[in-house]
Amino acid sequence: MQGIILIGMPASGKSTIGRVLAGQLNRPFVDGDDVIVESEGMGLQTLLDQHGYLALREAEERALMAKEFHGVVLATGGSVVYSDRLVRHLRRFGPLVYLALSLHEVRGRLNNFATRGIACAPGASLEEIYAEREALYVRHADLVVAAGGQSEAELAESIKQALRDGGYHDALLPGNPLTGSPH
Numbered sequence: 530m531q532g533i534i535l536i537g538m539p540a541s542g543k544s545t546i547g548r549v550l551a552g553q554l555n556r557p558f559v560d561g562d563d564v565i566v567e568s569e570g571m572g573l574q575t576l577l578d579q580h581g582y583l584a585l586r587e588a589e590e591r592a593l594m595a596k597e598f599h600g601v602v603l604a605t606g607g608s609v610v611y612s613d614r615l616v617r618h619l620r621r622f623g624p625l626v627y628l629a630l631s632l633h634e635v636r637g638r639l640n641n642f643a644t645r646g647i648a649c650a651p652g653a654s655l656e657e658i659y660a661e662r663e664a665l666y667v668r669h670a671d672l673v674v675a676a677g678g679q680s681e682a683e684l685a686e687s688i689k690q691a692l693r694d695g696g697y698h699d700a701l702l703p704g705n706p707l708t709g710s711p712h
Contacts, residue, residue, distance in 0.1 A: 530699060531600070531624070531697060531699040532602065532622040533550065533556075533623050533688070534598065534619045534622065535547050535602070535605060536609060536626070536670065537629065537630065537676065538607050538630060538635045538639075538658075538662060538666075539607045539635075540639040541607075541628040542684065543605065544560050546681060546684050546685060547602045547604035550689075551601070553685055553689075554702075554703050555703040556600060556601055556602050556704040558603075559596075561605040561609070564593060564596060569592065585608070586612070589606050589612075590614065593615055593618070594615060594618050603619070603622070608662075624672055624697045625670050626671065626674060626691065627667065627672065627673045628674055628676035628684075629674065629676055629677075632656065634676075634677045671695065671697075672692065673691075675687070689701060
C-alpha cells in the first residue's frame with residue numbers, strides 16, 4: 530500500500546494535516562522530525578546549534594534513509610528536498626505532496642524562526658530560504674496542493690482529491706481498522 534509523503538516549508542501544516550489525514554484514512558502517522566530526534570538523541574535545534582545546518586541535513590537523510598514508510602502518512606522536515614537521494618528513497622513509498630504556501634502565509638505562521646530547528650545557513654533570511662526551497666519543492670513534488678486559506682478538513686479533502694486526480698488511488702486506501710496498521 531502506498532504512503533503519502535508531505536513536503537513543504539516549515540509551518541506549512543505538514544504535521545498537523547498529516548495527523549488529520551492519517552486519522553481519516555486510518556493510517557499510521559510518522560513525523561520525520563521525530564525520526565531524526567530519535568535517531569540522533571537530541572532535538573533539532575540542539576543538533577543545529579551544536580553541529581550546524583549541514584549536520585542537521587545529513588542527520589535527516591541518515592535517519593529517514595534507514596526507515597521504510599509503506600502505508601503511512603509521513604510529514605517530512607522542510608529540508609528533505611536538498612537530498613536527491615533521500616527524495617528518491619521517499620518516492621518509493623508514495624507520492625510526494627507539496628503543501629504550498631505563499632511567503633506571506635509562511636511568515637504569518639512561523640513565529641519561532643530562530644528556534645524552530647530549520648536547516649539553513651547562518652544569517653539566511655526567511656525570504657532566501659523560501660526562494661531556494663520553493664523551486665526544489667516544485668521540482669520534486671508529484672502533486673502540489675495550495676495549503677493556505679483552508680481549514681484542516683478542507684485541506685485534507687484537497688489532498689485526497691489531488692491524489693485521486695493524480696491517479697494515486699492506492700494512497701487513499703484505509704489502513705486495517707482492527708490493528709491500526711496498513712493492510
